[in-house]
Every structure is written in C-alpha cells, then in structure tokens.
Amino acid sequence: MTSAGPESAPRRTASLQSVELAQAAVMAALCAAIAIIAVVVPFAAGISLLGTVPMGLLAYRYRLRVLLTATVAGGLVAFLIAGMGGFMTVVNCAYIGGLTGIVKRRGRGTPTVVASALVAGALFGAFAVVALTILSRLRHLIFESFTANITGLAAVIARIPNMDDAADRLTRDFATVLRFWPLLIFVIGVVTITWVSLVGWWALSRVMTRLLGVPDVHKLEASRDAGPIAPVPLQLRDVRFRYPSSHRDALGPVSMEVQPGEHLAITGANGSGKTTLMLVLSGREPTSGTVERPGAVGLGRLGGTAVVMQHPESQVLGSRVADDVVWGLPPGTSIDVHRLLSEVGLEGLAERDTGGLSGGELQRLAVAAALAREPSLLIADEVTSMVDQHGRDGLMAVLSGLTRRHRTALVHITHYNNEADAADRTVTLLGNGGAADNVAGTPMVEQADVPEAAVTTVEPQGAPVLELSGVSHVYASGTPWAKTALSGIDFAVHEGDGVLIHGVNGSGKSTLAWIMAGLTVPTVGTCLLDGAPVSDQVGAVALSFQAARLQLMRSRVDAEIASAAGFSVRDRGRVVEALGTVGLDPELATRRIDQLSGGQMRRVVLAGLLARSPRALILDEPLAGLDADSASGLLRLLEDLRRRKRLTVVVISHDFAGLEDLCPRTLHLHGGVLATAPTAAGGLP
Template sequence: MTGHVPARPAGANPLAEIGGLTLGPVAGGPPVLHDASLSVPRGRVLGIVGRSGSGKSSLAYSLLGHVRPGLEVRAGTVRVAGLDPFDRADARRLRGRVVSYLGQDPASSLNPALRIGTQIAEAVRLRSSAKRAHEVRARVEELLLSVRLPADREFRRRLPRQVSGGQAQRVALALALAGTPGLLVLDEPTSGLDTVLAEGMRGLLADVLSDGDRAAVLVSHDPAWITSVADEVIRLEEGRIVGAGPPQARVPAPSRSVGSPAGGPGSESARRTGSDGGLSVRGLAAAHGRAPVLHGISLTVPAGSCTAVVGPSGSGKTTLARCLAGLHRPVRGSVEWREDGADRGRGAAVQLVAQDARGALNPRESVSAALTRPLRGVGRRSAEDASREALRLLGLVGLDAAVLARRPGELSGGQRQRVALARTLAAEPRVLVCDEITSALDPETASGVLDLLDSLRRTLGVTVVMVTHDLTAVARCAERIVVLDAGGVVEAGPVDRVLTAPEHPVTRDLLAHAGGAVLAVPDQRR
C-alpha cells in the first residue's frame, strides 16, 4: 500500500474538463468561484490546493454536477467523459459508475442504520457486474482489504458509529471504488488518517490508476502530500485560480520544524494554570457492542495543560475522546475532573470538538442559532448580549459576521470545523477535547486555531486534550503525549522525549512516516 504515484504522460483525450466556470450566490453578490478552467487527462492526478473557503470543494463538486445550497452556476461548462453532470440524464449515467466522490466528512456519506458490509454490498450490486451472493461478498472483502481495513465478519457487521474517524474515511473510500469509476474526486482524502495510512494512500492511488485509463482529482490542504501524488497542482485564492503547474514548482513541502508560540506550552503562565486539579482517567475500558475498543486506559491531564493522544487509525482515539466528554459509556473505569473550586460556576466541565463537524451541527440551524443557544443557556445572557458574544467567538476562530446567517451545508469544511469550535467555546468548558480539529484546515488556518487553543490555555486556564495524527501540531502545542494502539497505551511521556527518542515500534512507525522529516521540539520544554 505504500509507494509513490509514478509520473504519467498526459493523455490526448481529457476525461474531465471545466471551462470558465463561475459560481455565485443565488441572491446575488460576488462569485465564490470565478472563471475557473481545468483539464484532467486520463491516467493523471490533478491536485487542488488553497486556504479554507477559497473554493476548492466547490470546484470539485462541479465535476459531480453539484453546487452547495445557496449557490448557482452563472457561467461556464463542465464535461466528464463527454457528458454534462448538470444534466439529470447524464448525471444518472455518471455518478458512481464513471465518477465517484469521497467527501471530507466521510461519516456523513454512511447510513448510520446499516452495517458496513451491507452498505458496501449494496454499492457493489448497484455499480458493478457482481450480482450473486458469493461474488458480492468476495468483492466486499476485496474492497475492504484494498483500503487496509479488516474484511472479517465482525468488522463487516459494525455500524458506522462503531468505527474510528479514519476507518470511516476508508469505508467511504471503499464505497467510492465499488463501481471501478474512471474519475475519482477525493476531497481531503487524508484528513482522518494517521501518517502511515496517509502515505499508504499513495500506493492505493497508484493501483487505481495503473491501467492508465482512470484519473483522480484531489482536494487537499496538505501541500507535502499533494506534491508526492499529483502530476499537476492548481492553487485557488478567493475563488480564482492563481497558479497551475508541476507540484514541485507550485507547492514546496513545508518544514516540519516548528517553534512554540510566544508564551506557549512551555511558558511559566501555562505551568501555573496546571498547578491545581485536572482530568484523571483510571482503568478505563470501553466497547462497541461486544467488541472491546479500549482496555485499562489511565492518564492524568493537569489543569491548564495540553496532552496529545496519537496512534494508528482504529486504535481507539475517538472512543477515548467520547468517553472523556461523557458521550460514550465505559464498561469500567472512571473519568473525573478535579479543580480548586474557583471555576465551579462555569459551563459543562468537558466539551468535545468532534472530528465530523458536519454531523455535529444541525443542518437546519443557522450559525447564529447554533452559537446563541448555548450562550443564552450557560451564561443566561440576553438575546442582544448573546449576539455580540457570538460575533466575538467567530472572530476568535477567524470567521466574520457574514457566516452568521448561513447553514452548515453552505459552508466549506474548514468553516464548519471553526464554527463547531466556536460553539464549543460558547459553553465555557474547562476541558476541551479536540478530535482532529485541524484535519480539514489549510496550514495557515490550522496554525491560527492552534494559536487560539494556546491563548485559551494561557488566558482562561482551559485544559486541552488533543486527539490528532498531526505530529507537528503535537510538537507545537502539547507538553505530554499518549500513544494508543489496539485500545491500550503503548507509550506516554513528555513530548520532547517521545518525539526525539521513541521507545515503542508504533511510535517509531508514526514518526518515520511523518514526511520523513525531523520534528524539532521547542527548547523551552526541555
């Protein structure tokens, strides 16, 4: 599954073409995508990069004949295999058979009431020539193994809520591959994957494109990963294509050496906030149905500190996060928050910022309603005060007042993630459990969110548990790190020691696949 997608000659007959596409709000106003044109030859990989909200997903959606709610096509053409995806008859011939899509919120594409094996089997029957029971079962097992998931009966019988975010990402990818499509459109395909699986995605793409007759369009905020897999990269800024060319020329791989922000985790202010109380986990065990997920988890997170939880996809990170927030009942063990009493009047002690921001937000509720409801409930604010505070929280996460009137479906993935963080802050938590909150963000926005978390720790004494596969974020923000594998803690300790001298093979494997670069730990932590 590992490997590099080899360079391929451009075909004379493009599989997909977009010409002069302009998208704008139905009610009028400036376009969100302006005069965009691209060509995707067979056997090639096209990368699309840009900041959150730059129009990356909107451009990718157009290859499916889809625009976000509230937008319309103002000009331009789209063709896939010579067909118009915006034409209903052509769309029925294209979707799932000629073009398949994997979104950045994979869990939202899975039916929560159907078992994983059943969902993939239905896609196989609908989109492939396999019809007999043994043929369908063999194809389901083949698809699961191809995306590095178990193919046994126990895993196939799990419901979507019983798998990790990274596993849900790969189940959705298996669904996308069920009909052997000619064009794969993947929106942030590595956002829920650990470093080992993210690198393994290269090998999967190489296998899918090996016959030279298929193509892929990849939307990503990870320039280093795009550089390693794409033949060409286009960059979007504020809805306009501002650059196109070979990935090396347009997207230099960023340095993995990171420094601590001023007054960051190693500072005296951060150490002072952690002097009293904290989050204590003792002997925690959890299961999904009869399948054990966590066993014997014990850890302590001092008040005002940041502890990172890392590990391979499926190791139990998300289940641990949900247990900490009281959203998943453990089989045994305890989770306790202790404090000196100074802050007991604030909101719920532990709040979760979920990995699936789309699923965490009410699709029928505006951003304004999502923020003001907890503000009025926790702080007993007037409607006017709640509106002012909602605007302030949006500013904290890098969004402006224009977002308040929108619903989640009208936002980009990065914007939804920041709204989810703002809503969590509205509840005035003492512990923030952040599950992959930077996975859908571009590097600049992710850096701003990490700075925000550090500021909350220093100014409010908020305690942070960061569940992540981004080891640069760990090196930047956390003081301690806990490594999970197969539901247990395999290594734990100070960040500087674990990242520079890992003892367990799982930790060493994660570091080895982190872009092949050394993670520099700030001096003030030593």
C-alpha cells in the same frame, strides 16, 4: 457542451434505482422502528405521528413506487415484531405522509387534501362494509361491543336527575341506527379518514415546510444527462457558482481542464470553493460560465464519474465488504471483487462486516467501490483527513499509482504537501476567486512524524482539573456483543496543561474524549473534574466532535454560536467577538451552516465552545480539513489561551505538525491501553 441553465427532468426507469432503494430502506426502517415503539411501549401511541415524517419526505422527493416499497418493507418488519397493530401503524403513516408529500410536491393545498381524503374515506368505508358483510361473526361481535358501550353510557346518564328519558332515547336511537349498519359504517369510515387526513396535513405540512427549507447544498445529485457517457476531457471556462439565498459566489471565476489519465491535485484555503468545485466536476450546473465535456457526466455509472468523500460512512451501504463493492451496479455486471480488494489493501476481507472496519479501511473500501464502476473520472475529496498515519499512507499508496493501473483521471482535493507532490499537476483555488496552476509559495499542511511520549519538567501547580483513575469502558457490557474500548487508564490533566492523545483508528481515543467530557460514564473507574464526577457537570468540559457538522444544531452561524455559548442571538457584538476569536470573518454570522466549508464548520463549533469559557477544552481531530494558514492560526490561538488564561487543552489528533508548543505532553493509546504511561503531569512550559 453543458452550460448554466435549468435542470432537465430526472430520467425515470421501471425498476427502482439504487438511490431510490437505499432511501426506501432507510425510511422504512425508521418508520417501522417508530411504529414498534408506539405499539409496544405503554402510553406511547402518540409517537406514531413521527412516522409520518420519513414517509412524507419519501413521497415528496421520489416516485410513488418508492413509497409503496418502503410501506411494504416497513409494514412487514413491524408486523413480525409488533403484530397487526404495528403493521397498521406503518400503513397509516404511509397514507398520511404520502398524501401530504404528494400534495406538496405538486404545489396543491387543503382543497386537494379534502377531495383526496373523501375519496380515500369512501373506499375505506366501502371496503369495511363489504368485509363486515362477509365476516358475519366479526360483525355481530363488533355490534355487541358497540351495544354494550352504548348501554353502559345510557346507565351512567340515567343516574343523572331528570335524564332517564334521554338515556332511554339513546338506547332506542342506537338500535334504530344499527339496523342501517352499512350506512353507519360507511359514514364512520369517510368521517374518520377525512379527519385524520386533515389533522395529518395540518401538522405534517408545517414540519415538511421547515425541513424542505434547509438546503442540502453539498448533496451529490444523480446524473440527469442523457447520451453516451464521457466526462473527460473536461474544460471549465469562467465558471462561477452561488448557492441559493447567498449573496456571494462560493466558486470562481475558474477556468481549468482535466485530461484523460491525468492525476490532478486541487488545493486552496478553507472557503476557496474546493468542495463546490467537486460538485461542479461531478455534474452540478454552474451559476454562470460553461463546462465542456464530450458526453454525459455519468455520476455513479459505469465508465462515468465516481466520487470518494471525506467521510466514508456516508458511502458504505452494504453489510458485507463484497456487497458494498458491487452495490448499485447494473445486473449482470462482471466485477472481480477480490482483485479490487487486493489492489486497495483489503485482501481477504470480502466477507467482513463493514461495521467492523477502521476509518482507513472504510476509505479503501469506498475507493474499491468507485473503481468497480471503471470510472473515466475519479474525484477524491480530502479522503485522508480523518484517518491515522498508517491509513493515510495506505490510501496514498493506492491513489498515487491509480492513473497508471486504470484508465481514469484522478482529481484529488487535499491540504497536504506530500499528497499534492504525488500529482502530475496542481491547481490552487485562490481566495479572491479564480484558479492557478502550480502557485509558488502556497502554504500547505506539512506531514510530521509521530511524537515520542513526552512530559515537561515543570511541576504541576495546584490540584488536577481532570483526573482519571482506573478507567475502563466496555460497550454492550454483559451481552454477547461486549467490546472493550478502554482498560486501566490512569492520568491527570492540570490547569493550563496541554496534552496530545495519539493512537491509530479504533484505539479508544474518541471513547476517552467522551468520558473526559462527562458524556459517557466509564464501566469501571472514575473521571473527576475538580474532585467531582465529570458526568455530573456536563458542559463544564467542552468537547469538539471529530465530525463538526454533527455538532451544529442551528441553521445559521450566529444562532449556533449564541445557542452554544448561552447568550441572545441579538447580541451581535458577542457573536462578532466569538467569530474573531477563531479567525472567521464577521460577515459569516448570517451565513447558513450548510453553506460553510468543513474547516469553517469546525471553527464555528470552536467559537461557540470558547465563548462559554469552559473549564477544559477537548478537541477531537481539530486540524482535520483545515488549510495550513487556518491550522497555524488555530494553534496560535489555542497556545495563547493556554498560556494567558491557563485554559486546559486536550487534543486528539492524527496530525502532529505544530502541536509541540500547544501540547508539551503526549500520551499514546494502543488497543485501549496507555502504551507509555506519563511519569509527571505537565504544567505550563
């Protein structure tokens, strides 16, 4: 039985764990890239200080051997590209970052840094003395260079009136000091290393304090429990969870159970605690209450618990499909990769580059990688919300029969009615805390068929707001890796118009959205806003990203809205008004961004965009992650703004239910081409 209490120390092994290896690889690549830029780009040496940040975070969060692994990997890459200068830059970053990270992790301060720097400086100085003793020719070359510099400086000083004696004294004194060169080199080494260490500590410790102050509250934590792995049957009794610095529970009280081999659907409104429940089921300790299991959680381990998340990009680590399936498995584990790929609909793609997979294919790959661990408990957290209808149907075909083909319990968190209906049982998280089985009348997101290309019969009024003419776009144009995203796009969007753009994953919808927002200049053709290039008017067309979290740049909700809209964060009234516009509680104004659900994040982005009164609004998958009530309320809000204030709205979506009134026009993209060209530009219905 597991109850709320302090976390146990993480289990240490001699070899690097998969998470440690992944972190070392990422941080090494980042540090090496910074070092190469600092060496290769003229007058960019100061950029090398940025390389201390990833190394510092690595030293703070992981073992010393992880930092050493990253240093070796990053140093070799930098050496191959930028030579010895790149290698030494990575080593310097690793030293400063490692010293700062270790000192902060152990709760020490400046005295520890000074002591460590003196020891490191003494070792460096002694090494330099020994090296110069052996390499006599290098020593003479260095000394001749020093002497030439001092002689030149003395010549400059001698030109100053009454400074001849000082110039002669400088030359003689330097010659005398040079006789005791071992002491000189040793002192220079100690002073240099100590000075660099103190400056690095002063700067990097402040950066790390701010970075470490940002809680990664939704992070999956590595399994810390010991003993036999047995995550099910699972029993939650009056479980509550409250995030750090929060004044209210994000979950609970919840009492529920998960039985072996059961397909359980978890539903509930945005903010009801579905993602928090996923964290508790995968091993996070609750604030209060008890979680009873027969054994260890075994997150990511054979026979334990596996999690498939909403954004599969965060789970794909292998460069090939087959590599990703077996990533992190213990050596010697026998896995039939081809059988697993065939089961999830990826037959014949074992050698495929993961970077070329669509969103639906990435989600299927994540499911295959999870099944490779033969989990007793598989948690799927809204895995269908970001993929097109074809990918969604394919994923549900895999998930719906999973418990019959594998000895696993499946917990599927979803907003969709047909996905919940496929489960053996449904648990609904209630907005006022708690959970209930099969709550009658609970609103769910309905599935809808793909709408036909349509236009309104009302003639447009006035000149078009957005006008695209012959727009084509090629990524990496002029290189062997060139890829055409759009070709020959022609249409216009008038004031007050509502347009739905639909297409499968990879059809070019997001590229088109970025061009219409002025964030990307098309390779061919023009995109005009009120008759002028939209790329010269960045900000006039507001764009809500598909991944809302990537658009939130401030730590708190009120600061984010004020920054996006361009007013002072102290203007509480405007913040509350913006939150009310998108149906959010004013109490969320002081909430940290990372404490919000995915749907709440999406609405905060929209609140900031609407508060600055954009000329047009482009929404990339605005309904993804929203519950039925939130989606309905958002659509009513946008419909009202379009009709009453003649707001121009362009929606890119895989979800179509309820969009008829907001978007009377529908455009279909297929392979970067408009499959059905519009015959008129719709106005207000």
